[in-house]
Amino acid sequence: MATSPPVPVFLIVFFIIIRLISIVGKLSPWTSTGSLPHQLLSLEMANRLHIDSNATKLASTDFGKLVQANPIAVLYPSSINDIVSLVKFSYNSPNPFTVAARGRGHSLRGQAMAKNGVVLEMSSLKLSSNESGIRVSQNPSLGFYADVxxxxxxxxxxxxxxxHGLAPVSWTDYLYLTVGGTLSNAGVSGQSFLYGPQISNVYEMDVITGKGDLVRCSKHMNSDLFYAVLGGLGQFGIITRARIALEVAPNRVKWVRMLYHDFTAFTRDQEHLISINGLDYVEGSLIMHQSPPNNWRASFFSPSDQLKINSLLTKHGIIYCLEAVKYYDDLTIDTVDEEIRQLVKGLRFIPGMMFKKDDSLVGFLNRVRSGELKLREKGMWEVAHPWLNLFVGKSGIMEFNAAVFVDILHKQNHTIGPILLYPLTRHK
Ligand SMILES: Cc1cc2nc3c(=O)[nH]c(=O)nc-3n(C[C@H](O)[C@H](O)[C@H](O)COP(=O)(O)OP(=O)(O)OC[C@H]3O[C@@H](n4cnc5c(N)ncnc54)[C@H](O)[C@@H]3O)c2cc1C
Known part of the structure; x- marks a missing residue:
């Protein structure tokens, strides 16, 4: 079984502690903002353009709550044609203005904002358009896919x-994000070692370019546009439709978490698990007194498990939690437990510190939602989120642990949110 190809990259997701560098960069700003509202209001879809402070205030902030940028107007498009008209208008104007698509504004540092320009509130398409939606199909060359x-x-x-008994294969940890928003970033999660990020699982897109043309693109058709838009932070066009790869969906998952105090053993076991066949998801996280075991994500550990974890924390300071999932269905229900036993055989977690859960596919994939709702109740969702994602090469991960996790976070006792840490293969 275990072959061990090199696994050079770890994804580290810091929640709360470090400021993300700014990656906002937009087209030329509107220079004489005073006349823009007037000119916009002469457009055909003027009734869907809102310049009132309620609309512009909402679009001037995001989930990060670190920056603010006021647009002149917000367009609530009722059709793709509304967006085409707006972008064309800007392109043909002597003073083109910034146009930014906003999915749900879960960006951290203004990536979906348009200072002195127009924000496109993409969710309004969902409410009133017949042009988009979600359609499942199949063809001989692609198999199953969804046009979304x-x-x-x-x-x-x-x-x-x-x-339809089907599902996409590559996910983010949280599902209340838009297709256009995550495809403009990457969409990385515990399935990425197997399938690549979400942007690697798109067959084709319809995109409104900066000139206002609606263009179909794929690996084989307008491929420059295709690859620029995927991961392009909305700078190369607006995705109105994406064709997403689907596979037959499992019904349920076996979900395990194993605890380590030795970082070397933890990372080696993570690398091992993504180098063999069998698992459908591998992630990991840090547990500290300042970042407790059920921090933010779905409760997994029972109160008695948490007591055990607390005594480990008192002894070791930091505990590393390896998280893995195997999907199963009616055909594999009788063998899945034995398969898990074989997969974790030989792993070097702390004896007795393996915890299991059996869940539906939706329960597992939607695991962050319950944490979100709890935080919302406590008024702790709508707060600043200076999050950071880092890809760290394998050669630097031990040093990173010693310098950042141990010396800074643990020894200096900083208050922090969840920290995820998991391996990815460079070729994906
Ligand atoms: C709780 C939480 C958990 C998360 N977990 C993960 C995770 O596991 N993995 C991961 O990869 N990310 C994760 N993210 C980050 C997520 O990918 C980003 O927040 C992303 O910005 C998606 O949010 P959104 O759909 O609200 O898009 P927005 O923030 O509104 O937009 C993001 C960017 O995409 C552009 N954009 C939006 N729609 C379109 C469109 N139709 N066409 C072209 N450009 C568009 C915007 O202009 C902007 O540049 C998480 C975010 C949160 C809040």
Whole structure:
């Protein structure tokens, strides 16, 4: 079984502690903002352009709550044509203005904002357009796929595709993000070692370019546009439709978490698990007194498990939690437990510190939602989120642990949110 190809990259996701560098960069700003509202209001879709402070205030902030940028107007498009008209208007204007698509504004540092320009509130397409939605199909060359509007939420894509017994293969940890938003970033999660990020699982897109042309693109058709838009932070066009790869969906998952105090053993076991066949998801996280075991994500550990973890924390300071999932269905229900036993055989977690859960596919994929709702109740969702994602080469990960996790976070006792840490293969 175990071959060990090199695994050179670890993804580290810091929540709360470090400021993300700014990556906002937009087209030329509107220079004489005073006349823009007037000119915009002469457009055909003027009734869907809002210049009132309620609309502009909402679009001037995001989930990060670190920066603010006021647009002149917010367009609530009722059709793709509304967006085409607006972008064309800007392109043909002597003073083109910034146009930014906003999915749900879960960006951290203004990436979906348009200072002195126009924000496109993509969710309004979902409410009133017949042009997008979620449609499941099949053809001989691609197999199953879904054509999905850029404004759609991944949770809705999951629900719609499951009605056909199908699902996308690559996810983010949280599903209340839009297809256009995550495809403009990457969409990285515990399935990425197997399938690559979400942007590697797109067959084709319809994109409104900076000139206002609606262009179809894929690996083989307008490929420059295709690759620029994927991961392009909305700078190369607006995704109105994406064709997403689907596979037959499992019903349920076996979900395990194993605890380590030795970082070397933890990372080696993570690398090992993504180098063999068998698992469908591998992630990991840090547990500290300042970042407790059920921090933020779905409760996994029972109160008695948490007591055990607390005594480990008192002894070791930091505990590393390796998280793995195997999907199963009616055909594999009788063998899945034995398969898990074989997969974790020989791993070097702390004896007795393996915890298991059996869940539905939706329960597992939608695991952050319950944490979100709890935080919302406590008023702790709508707060600043200076998060950071880092890809760290394998050669630097031990040093990173010693300098950042141990010396800074643990020894200096900083208050922090969850920290995820998991391996990816460079070729994916
Ligand atoms: C709780 C939480 C958990 C997360 N977990 C993960 C994770 O596991 N993995 C991961 O990769 N990311 C994760 N993210 C980050 C997520 O990918 C980004 O927040 C992303 O910005 C998606 O959010 P959004 O759909 O609200 O898009 P927005 O923030 O509104 O937009 C993001 C960017 O995409 C552009 N954009 C939006 N729609 C379109 C469109 N239709 N066409 C072209 N450009 C568009 C915007 O202009 C902007 O540049 C998480 C975010 C949160 C809040």
């Amino acid at each position: 509007g850029g404004e759609q939420l991944w949770i809705d894509v999951l629900r719609a595709t499951l009605e």
